[in-house]
Amino acid sequence: MTNATSIELKRITWISIVLFLLSCYLWSQREFFSQFKTPSALTIHTGLETATIIIFTSVFMVCWNAFGNLRKRSSLILAVTFLSASIFGFFHAISFQGMPGFPAAIDMHKSLSFWLLSRYLISLTLLGLVLQTRDIDISESISKISVYLGLVLTIIATFIIFTYPEIFPTTYQKGYGQTTFKIHCEMVLVALNSLTAGLFYRQIVQSDRIDSEGHLKIKRSMLFFAAAMMAISETYFSLYSFPDEIFVVIGHAFQVIAALAIYRGMVSINIHAPYSSLIQTTKDLQQTADELLIHKQRLTGVIETAMDGILTINDQHKIILVNPAAAQIFGYTVEALIGASIDIVIPMRHRNVHSAHVHQFGERGTTRRKMGGNFDDYYVTGLHADGTEFPIEASISSLIENEKRFYTVIFRDISERKAAKEKMAQYHSELTQLSSALQSIREEERKHIARELHDDLGQLLAALRMDLSLLQRDQNMTDKSRLTVSSMDQLLLTSITTLRRIATDLRPRALDEGGLFFALQTLQKEFSQRHGVHCDLIADEEQLILDDERSTAIYRIIQESLTNVARHAKANHVDIQFERTEDALQFVIQDDGRGIEEGAMNKTRSFGLVGMRERIKAMQGKFKVRSEVGKGTRIEIHIPLDTPIYNPAKTSTHLVQN
Numbered sequence: 217m218t219n220a221t222s223i224e225l226k227r228i229t230w231i232s233i234v235l236f237l238l239s240c241y242l243w244s245q246r247e248f249f250s251q252f253k254t255p256s257a258l259t260i261h262t263g264l265e266t267a268t269i270i271i272f273t274s275v276f277m278v279c280w281n282a283f284g285n286l287r288k289r290s291s292l293i294l295a296v297t298f299l300s301a302s303i304f305g306f307f308h309a310i311s312f313q314g315m316p317g318f319p320a321a322i323d324m325h326k327s328l329s330f331w332l333l334s335r336y337l338i339s340l341t342l343l344g345l346v347l348q349t350r351d352i353d354i355s356e357s358i359s360k361i362s363v364y365l366g367l368v369l370t371i372i373a374t375f376i377i378f379t380y381p382e383i384f385p386t387t388y389q390k391g392y393g394q395t396t397f398k399i400h401c402e403m404v405l406v407a408l409n410s411l412t413a414g415l416f417y418r419q420i421v422q423s424d425r426i427d428s429e430g431h432l433k434i435k436r437s438m439l440f441f442a443a444a445m446m447a448i449s450e451t452y453f454s455l456y457s458f459p460d461e462i463f464v465v466i467g468h469a470f471q472v473i474a475a476l477a478i479y480r481g482m483v484s485i486n487i488h489a490p491y492s493s494l495i496q497t498t499k500d501l502q503q504t505a506d507e508l509l510i511h512k513q514r515l516t517g518v519i520e521t522a523m524d525g526i527l528t529i530n531d532q533h534k535i536i537l538v539n540p541a542a543a544q545i546f547g548y549t550v551e552a553l554i555g556a557s558i559d560i561v562i563p564m565r566h567r568n569v570h571s572a573h574v575h576q577f578g579e580r581g582t583t584r585r586k587m588g589g590n591f592d593d594y595y596v597t598g599l600h601a602d603g604t605e606f607p608i609e610a611s612i613s614s615l616i617e618n619e620k621r622f623y624t625v626i627f628r629d630i631s632e633r634k635a636a637k638e639k640m641a642q643y644h645s646e647l648t649q650l651s652s653a654l655q656s657i658r659e660e661e662r663k664h665i666a667r668e669l670h671d672d673l674g675q676l677l678a679a680l681r682m683d684l685s686l687l688q689r690d691q692n693m694t695d696k697s698r699l700t701v702s703s704m705d706q707l708l709l710t711s712i713t714t715l716r717r718i719a720t721d722l723r724p725r726a727l728d729e730g731g732l733f734f735a736l737q738t739l740q741k742e743f744s745q746r747h748g749v750h751c752d753l754i755a756d757e758e759q760l761i762l763d764d765e766r767s768t769a770i771y772r773i774i775q776e777s778l779t780n781v782a783r784h785a786k787a788n789h790v791d792i793q794f795e796r797t798e799d800a801l802q803f804v805i806q807d808d809g810r811g812i813e814e815g816a817m818n819k820t821r822s823f824g825l826v827g828m829r830e831r832i833k834a835m836q837g838k839f840k841v842r843s844e845v846g847k848g849t850r851i852e853i854h855i856p857l858d859t860p861i862y863n864p865a866k867t868s869t870h871l872v873q874n
Contacts, residue, residue, distance in 0.1 A: 264468035271475040296366035304334035328387035402454035409447035416440035442477035547601030732767040755794035785809025812843040
């Protein structure tokens with residue numbers, strides 16, 4: 217319990233004790249004070265009851281209308297209760313001390329019946345509030361049905377009291393006053409309200425345990441005071457015999473005080489609690505606003521300190537946001553760019569096309585994309601303040617805000633990168649030309665060495681063997697000399713065979729004499745015989761009628777592939793299959809070996825694959841390797857036949873010298 221609640225409870229408790237002691241004194245002097253009569257009793261009683269009815273009606277209005285659909289179960293019950301109590305109180309007031317056309321005794325019975333109904337409704341509702349501490353939300357439809365049902369039941373009870381008053385026990389007898397039944401009913405009300413006041417007092421003391429989420433948010437101190445005042449007032453209403461006694465006025469005065477306290481307590485439920493909720497919502501909104509401000513400041517800081525340029529334009533192509541990096545890239549100040557047209561940073565020849573592209577980008581509904589022609593050069597051309605043009609790598613995004621489209625471009629100056637890329641491309645082209653030239657020179661040297669070995673050294677070895685053959689026919693040669701000459705003949709034969717193999721490896725004569733098809737057949741047979749791997753060549757001679765450059769390159773590619781199979785694949789079978797169209801030649805080399813491990817193809821020492829790539833690139837072909845460990849390797853090659861081959865013969869000398 218807070219200090220404020222404790223102080224308020226003490227004050228209300230002292231007021232209740234003082235009023236209770238005053239009432240005890242009045243009760244003790246009942247015979248004396250009953251002698252005093254109230255002048256104009258009907259007017260005073262009606263006025264006090266009317267004030268009570270007005271307060272109860274206000275409670276109903278507060279409980280029902282506070283914050284529209286924001287209604288709890290407690291608010292609904294209170295609204296129905298005080299609507300019915302106000303109606304019963306109204307009929308009590310107009311029937312008090314007789315109505316025109318009705319006997320006075322009967323009218324007093326009706327009036328007191330209305331009185332008891334209204335007070336029991338209020339007392340039981342207050343007791344329910346103190347017993348049921350938890351609250352729940354009620355829908356609008358259920359609220360309306362409950363109010364309509366309570367109104368219907370109230371009208372039915374009113375009709376019964378007016379039409380069949382004898383159904384209820386007699387509450388008043390003319391010349392005698394209140395009946396025993398009426399007094400007992402008042403005593404029960406005193407007990408109910410006293411119990412309610414005690415329970416409210418205990419709840420106030422234990423408020424720390426019950427004022428949690430989902431519990432009633434009520435002003436318990438005021439409802440404690442209201443229950444205490446109602447208990448005191450009902451005691452006065454049980455004492456009088458005739459309506460003009462002073463006890464009736466005192467009881468009505470306590471009743472008005474109780475009604476005011478109830479109103480104050482109900483306001484806590486239906487106005488203070490929603491306002492507290494509203495205040496909490498306002499605090500949450502303020503906290504959210506503070507967080508948004510922090511995020512805005514952070515975003516502004518990111519934009520201001522970003523190394524890349526950031527620029528936002530509206531649907532009129534006016535610049536509405538630009539960061540310092542963007543202004544520096546274009547050579548302007550931020551202030552000079554804000555509000556200017558985007559055309560100020562676009563070359564004249566691109567402005568119309570740029571506007572059309574931006575419009576199409578917005579119409580397609582795409583939210584973001586890179587700007588530029590293709591993957592290799594996602595850049596556009598920008599315009600410096602001094603009129604010079606420069607390349608920009610940029611991406612564009614769009615969003616719609618308040619039915620207006622905005623475009624944001626994030627970009628960077630790539631002048632240095634573009635220059636470096638162009639220089640790298642130039643170096644790569646030169647290296648490719650050098651590689652092709654070296655390949656061509658190597659082939660020429662191989663061809664020359666193979667020809668020299670075959671034509672010169674081969675002929676000398678053949679002549680030497682012929683001489684040995686003539687020497688072997690000499691009849692005067694001893695057996696020992698004959699054995700020596702025979703051994704020399706075997707060595708010469710081995711040398712000639714080795715020489716032919718070396719010459720064939722350097723430059724197969726079949727390639728020059730029979731063409732690519734016969735050269736590949738010879739390579740296939742020698743590979744199978746030498747390595748014991750079955751090799752199939754699936755091709756037609758007509759498919760492989762090619763010029764010397766392509767024939768040599770294809771032969772070397774297949775030769776290198778078979779060498780790799782022999783060294784690494786541990787295969788049992790190799791297929792070489794050719795397919796030719798009018799403008800291209802495709803061939804596949806497939807083995808059933810162990811395959812190539814992941815990453816091995818990109819090793820810097822895989823010179824075999826590098827050489828194959830360079831040869832294929834020189835023919836402007838395509839090269840693809842598919843391999844899976846344990847399932848072999850498949851090399852797919854596509855060579856166009858309608859494109860010229862780079863001829864290094866014209867540039868080889870120049871490149872080598874340089």
